Amino acid sequence: MGSTKAASGTAVDTVPEPKYWQLRTVLVRALDTEFRTGEVLPNERDLSSRFGVARATLRQALDQLELEGRLVRRRGIGTLVAAPAWACRWPRPPTTTSALPGQLAGRRRRLPSGDRGGRDRARPPRRHRRPPGAPAADHARHGHRHRDLYVPDSVVPHVPGAFIKHSLAESSRARSVLRTLQRLELDGESRAVELGVAEDEAARLLERPPGIPVLVVTTSYR
Amino acid sequence: MGSTKAASGTAVDTVPEPKYWQLRTVLVRALDTEFRTGEVLPNERDLSSRFGVARATLRQALDQLELEGRLVRRRGIGTLVAAPAWACRWPRPPTTTSALPGQLAGRRRRLPSGDRGGRDRARPPRRHRRPPGAPAADHARHGHRHRDLYVPDSVVPHVPGAFIKHSLAESSRARSVLRTLQRLELDGESRAVELGVAEDEAARLLERPPGIPVLVVTTSYR
DNA sequence: TAGTGGTCTAGACCACGAT
DNA sequence: TCGTGGTCTAGACCACTAC
Numbered sequence: 222m223g224s225t226k227a228a229s230g231t232a233v234d235t236v237p238e239p240k241y242w243q244l245r246t247v248l249v250r251a252l253d254t255e256f257r258t259g260e261v262l263p264n265e266r267d268l269s270s271r272f273g274v275a276r277a278t279l280r281q282a283l284d285q286l287e288l289e290g291r292l293v294r295r296r297g298i299g300t301l302v303a304a305p306a307w308a309c310r311w312p313r314p315p316t317t318t319s320a321l322p323g324q325l326a327g328r329r330r331r332l333p334s335g336d337r338g339g340r341d342r343a344r345p346p347r348r349h350r351r352p353p354g355a356p357a358a359d360h361a362r363h364g365h366r367h368r369d370l371y372v373p374d375s376v377v378p379h380v381p382g383a384f385i386k387h388s389l390a391e392s393s394r395a396r397s398v399l400r401t402l403q404r405l406e407l408d409g410e411s412r413a414v415e416l417g418v419a420e421d422e423a424a425r426l427l428e429r430p431p432g433i434p435v436l437v438v439t440t441s442y443r
Numbered sequence: 444m445g446s447t448k449a450a451s452g453t454a455v456d457t458v459p460e461p462k463y464w465q466l467r468t469v470l471v472r473a474l475d476t477e478f479r480t481g482e483v484l485p486n487e488r489d490l491s492s493r494f495g496v497a498r499a500t501l502r503q504a505l506d507q508l509e510l511e512g513r514l515v516r517r518r519g520i521g522t523l524v525a526a527p528a529w530a531c532r533w534p535r536p537p538t539t540t541s542a543l544p545g546q547l548a549g550r551r552r553r554l555p556s557g558d559r560g561g562r563d564r565a566r567p568p569r570r571h572r573r574p575p576g577a578p579a580a581d582h583a584r585h586g587h588r589h590r591d592l593y594v595p596d597s598v599v600p601h602v603p604g605a606f607i608k609h610s611l612a613e614s615s616r617a618r619s620v621l622r623t624l625q626r627l628e629l630d631g632e633s634r635a636v637e638l639g640v641a642e643d644e645a646a647r648l649l650e651r652p653p654g655i656p657v658l659v660v661t662t663s664y665r
Numbered sequence: 666t667a668g669t670g671g672t673c674t675a676g677a678c679c680a681c682g683a684t
Numbered sequence: 685t686c687g688t689g690g691t692c693t694a695g696a697c698c699a700c701t702a703c
Contacts (some may be wrong), residue, residue: 239691295701297670298668302671406672461671461672461673499672499673500674518680518681520682
């Protein structure tokens, strides 16, 4: 991103992509090609000056990547490259450790050893930010899958009317599926499903920073 | 929050809560007591000066509330109070429109009418940020439920080993449940479950801003 | 003590929607 | 045109971790 497209004219798109999003794109690429899980990124001040943006802007990009689970930030330590995802059964994308226009070459300390740092001490606040228009799903990298789906429509295969075979077009059933789930009664309990936010413990379990949105199922006995 | 505790000494807690989180707390209370769904909050510049913080700090609080689904922000329009949650089957908390030390009284325009503005135009970027230590779950307000749980452990009641009756203590099964789900094969398909980020369309379906983390199920045919 | 991420400020300019 | 949220800057101080 550097200085390109600083001039006004060129752009045809209504609104040029925000810097922090371009930055995210660059970083994603770097993560895919130049870093391995557990490695430490250059510090924020370094990166921001390297990319010619304010630290806050860089942090916006990092925030998003952390939200996406690609980074883990530790106060006093640094920003680490997180494990790819939640355990994927298929051969992961080659994790091309190969070459490419590398822009981020830097020190690459590996994580000491004991990872899974699920400490109990109350985590201090963190921030999250978000993404723009509609960048292609990063998951597209993997082998040729058929379709991606979101929480409700897919995680509940046994709920009537929620069977697989969905395509993006069909995913509008997501809501109706959730609704079905909400109407569900099992073992004499009744439950409600709503969107909530992961507290500390949940966040730890999900290996995501606290505050991320999750589906919350509340079970009620009478 | 205003100016209180500006002096240093008083605090006993190791790390004083960040301003933006205190602010969030105040706003949550205000949302619960002074506003109704669809109402418009005072604008950010107003609020920030009212609370004596920088706009960026106020925005951090609003970001979190948006992430939690309590607010919706519309460029050029304002910040609206969002619907409580994803449809709760139980009587909602009285939505106490009653009184309390109201701090936010202001203009309360109601939403015009046609809500559900699921436009197709690419939404411009938004930001998200996050929460601190471990504030009590807001859901605790409702009637006496038994337990809250997170995505994997609850939304998949039929997966072996994923039956209800969970308590917070048990919720450590969340991960193993997900793992089970990942091993699932239905209709000759195989699938992978991972944490991802909602793109535009998904975000629209879930009525959340793009970029929120979601469970992504990828189905593969061979 | 030095380096890192986390928070906060006070300003600025922009694109959007309504008027 | 004007008010709103969205982005960005350049700086500051803090708490945490390692040395």
